[in-house]
Amino acid sequence: MVWPGNTRKIEELVQTHYRSLFAFAYRLSGSVQEAEDLTQDTFCQAQAKLGQLRDWAKARSWLFTILRNGYLHRVRARKIENRVPLEEVGELPERLPAPLPEVDPEKLQLALNELAEEFRTPLILFYFEEFSYREIAEQMEVPLGTIMSRLARAKAYLRSRLLQPGDLALAQDRREGG
Amino acid sequence: MDCMNARLLLLFNRPGCAEIASEDMDSLQDHLEHCAECRSVAHKEKMVDGVLGSALRKVPLPGGLQERIQQRLVLERRPRPWIWLATAASLLLMVGLTVSWYLQPSPTIDAGSITNLRPGSSPESVTAWFRERGLTLAIPPEFDFHYLDSWEVVSLQGQRVPKLLFINQGVVAHVYVISTDQFQYDEELHQRLLNNSLNAVILHHPDNADFFFLVINSGGTLDSFQRRGV
Numbered sequence: 001m002v003w004p005g006n007t008r009k010i011e012e013l014v015q016t017h018y019r020s021l022f023a024f025a026y027r028l029s030g031s032v033q034e035a036e037d038l039t040q041d042t043f044c045q046a047q048a049k050l051g052q053l054r055d056w057a058k059a060r061s062w063l064f065t066i067l068r069n070g071y072l073h074r075v076r077a078r079k080i081e082n083r084v085p086l087e088e089v090g091e092l093p094e095r096l097p098a099p100l101p102e103v104d105p106e107k108l109q110l111a112l113n114e115l116a117e118e119f120r121t122p123l124i125l126f127y128f129e130e131f132s133y134r135e136i137a138e139q140m141e142v143p144l145g146t147i148m149s150r151l152a153r154a155k156a157y158l159r160s161r162l163l164q165p166g167d168l169a170l171a172q173d174r175r176e177g178g
Numbered sequence: 179m180d181c182m183n184a185r186l187l188l189l190f191n192r193p194g195c196a197e198i199a200s201e202d203m204d205s206l207q208d209h210l211e212h213c214a215e216c217r218s219v220a221h222k223e224k225m226v227d228g229v230l231g232s233a234l235r236k237v238p239l240p241g242g243l244q245e246r247i248q249q250r251l252v253l254e255r256r257p258r259p260w261i262w263l264a265t266a267a268s269l270l271l272m273v274g275l276t277v278s279w280y281l282q283p284s285p286t287i288d289a290g291s292i293t294n295l296r297p298g299s300s301p302e303s304v305t306a307w308f309r310e311r312g313l314t315l316a317i318p319p320e321f322d323f324h325y326l327d328s329w330e331v332v333s334l335q336g337q338r339v340p341k342l343l344f345i346n347q348g349v350v351a352h353v354y355v356i357s358t359d360q361f362q363y364d365e366e367l368h369q370r371l372l373n374n375s376l377n378a379v380i381l382h383h384p385d386n387a388d389f390f391f392l393v394i395n396s397g398g399t400l401d402s403f404q405r406r407g408v
Contacts, residue, residue: 023237
């Protein structure tokens with residue numbers, strides 16, 4: 001049962017958040033179709049559970065949490081898990097060309113897909129610049145220190161995968177060639 | 179602030195970061211003004227975060243996404259006839275069952291079921307009654323079946339056993355007919371029963387070692403149930 005007032009509220013939520021939710025879903029899943037399914041499912045769940053949202057100011061965080069839970073549910077059902085030994089992550093390259101080249105979107109998504117979800121989610125949320133560290137920690141239900149640690153390692157991994165001199169040269173070649 | 183702490187803060191520093199205290203931010207700024215190496219790292223951090231963040235946020239939206247979300251929400255809001263039908267059918271079934279339970283006539287007494295209440299039945303007919311229920315009855319030879327009041331199948335420590343109830347002149351004896359397949363004969367139990375005030379005894383079957391009898395009587399002796407000539 002959806003009350004008339006709730007219909008207006010859910011439409012407002014869609015209008016405000018569907019872009020960022022889709023972007024989060026896409027970076028999380030790496031697939032346009034799955035990202036759309038996740039986004040639609042998220043709003044359907046939100047519509048059904050709108051009464052649970054006590055604090056309207058936390059709507060964005062609430063929606064992201066629903067989406068992440070939906071994604072985790074799908075991943076568990078498929079029994080797929082990404083793992084990369086983050087202990088082997090290198091340091092930020094000392095020599096970086098200025099200005100930095102654009103990052104190849106395909107390589108970026110591939111690198112994200114290689115990360116385990118517990119590292120990928122804080123990284124995406126960090127770069128989306130929509131949530132504080134504390135909010136990310138609350139969404140993932142882990143201590144703040146854990147989020148900081150995961151984020152540091154995930155950032156280092158992403159840099160080592162995307163900003164090594166070889167990769168930069170490749171990205172530059174592509175830009176010049178294209 | 180030393181370089182190590184400055185590098186750590188640089189890793190998490192970003193515009194509007196509420197988790198780093200303002201004093202720490204001031205100390206970091208002081209350090210960066212005096213340390214060229216950390217200033218270079220800070221610059222690199224900012225550049226790299228800028229490039230990666232911009233790439234990560236660049237996600238093209240599929241056309242018509244908002245409309246498809248709205249359509250799906252409208253569909254979800256629609257009452258689904260099969261759900262209503264299923265709910266209505268369940269309710270009807272529950273109401274029907276409840277009404278039929280209340281309206282069903284009280285059962286009549288089955289004459290066959292009261293045969294075991296009829297006193298003075300013969301050992302043969304009682305044995306046959308238990309046989310129909312999958313139990314073998316050994317007749318306790320000391321008891322006169324004229325005093326047999328009723329019989330039934332009871333559960334004794336989880337085992338189905340025949341029980342005979344003898345009554346004579348106000349004295350009652352419950353006789354449990356126990357197979358040695360079900361329970362071992364326990365001499366110590368026999369002694370313990372004799373020594374306490376339960377008025378319970380274990381009786382052997384003189385001709386059939388496969389059975390024994392646990393007899394609990396309401397007082398007095400078992401002589402009043404004695405078969406003539408036993």
